Amino acid sequence: MIKIDKDKLGLQDYFYIGYLYLIILGLVSDAIFYGVFGVTYLNYTTILDALISPVSLLANNWLMALILAVLFALMYMYFSNWMFKVYAYLREKKWYQKIYDIEKGDKKYERLRSKKNPVLGLMFMFFMLFVSMRLGMALGIRSKVSEKEIIPNYTLVFKDNSKLNVKKVGQNSAYFFYFVPGEKTISATPIADNLKQIKRFKKIDE
Numbered sequence: 001m002i003k004i005d006k007d008k009l010g011l012q013d014y015f016y017i018g019y020l021y022l023i024i025l026g027l028v029s030d031a032i033f034y035g036v037f038g039v040t041y042l043n044y045t046t047i048l049d050a051l052i053s054p055v056s057l058l059a060n061n062w063l064m065a066l067i068l069a070v071l072f073a074l075m076y077m078y079f080s081n082w083m084f085k086v087y088a089y090l091r092e093k094k095w096y097q098k099i100y101d102i103e104k105g106d107k108k109y110e111r112l113r114s115k116k117n118p119v120l121g122l123m124f125m126f127f128m129l130f131v132s133m134r135l136g137m138a139l140g141i142r143s144k145v146s147e148k149e150i151i152p153n154y155t156l157v158f159k160d161n162s163k164l165n166v167k168k169v170g171q172n173s174a175y176f177f178y179f180v181p182g183e184k185t186i187s188a189t190p191i192a193d194n195l196k197q198i199k200r201f202k203k204i205d206e
Contacts, residue, residue: 026050029134036138037186049172150181157197
């Protein structure tokens with residue numbers, strides 16, 4: 001495994017790594033999300049869309065952001081010295097020594113400490129969590145669409161002033177993705193070329 005030497009990385013290096021990480025995270029998570037609906041998302045996106053996609057999603061979905069924040073905090077405690085400090089405290093307790101083999105525990109935690117790479121571990125775990133949640137969101141939407149009638153939550157006003165009530169699935173800088181009531185396939189409309197206005201319903205019945 002490639003190790004990242006934090007002492008040799010400068011601010012520009014962290015910025016570059018974070019930039020690439022967000023792009024890959026955005027591309028993979030969005031490709032999986034829209035792939036559930038049979039859409040080849042890479043044909044509809046740009047590097048900028050991929051870069052801001054994770055940040056935009058978390059900013060507009062407080063529940064997902066909260067869950068990921070809690071899980072990230074737990075992962076940080078696992079990959080940091082916090083885990084070893086807890087073990088060091090417990091190993092001195094007589095009741096803990098009775099239920100746990102301290103000699104084996106010392107060898108195990110020393111081995112884990114020598115192999116730990118917090119940066120790569122946290123990045124990988126957050127990547128997997130984020131992608132998994134995006135997949136779960138897509139499967140949830142697909143299940144609702146297949147089991148019951150689509151309930152619109154947006155009105156699209158086209159440049160010829162025609163209107164269409166739709167169920168929004170997602171949006172990037174160039175395209176608006178949605179379901180039309182009565183249809184089971186997803187549609188993608190170019191925003192700049194076709195749409196005059198995108199209006200959200202005041203009351204949304206999910």
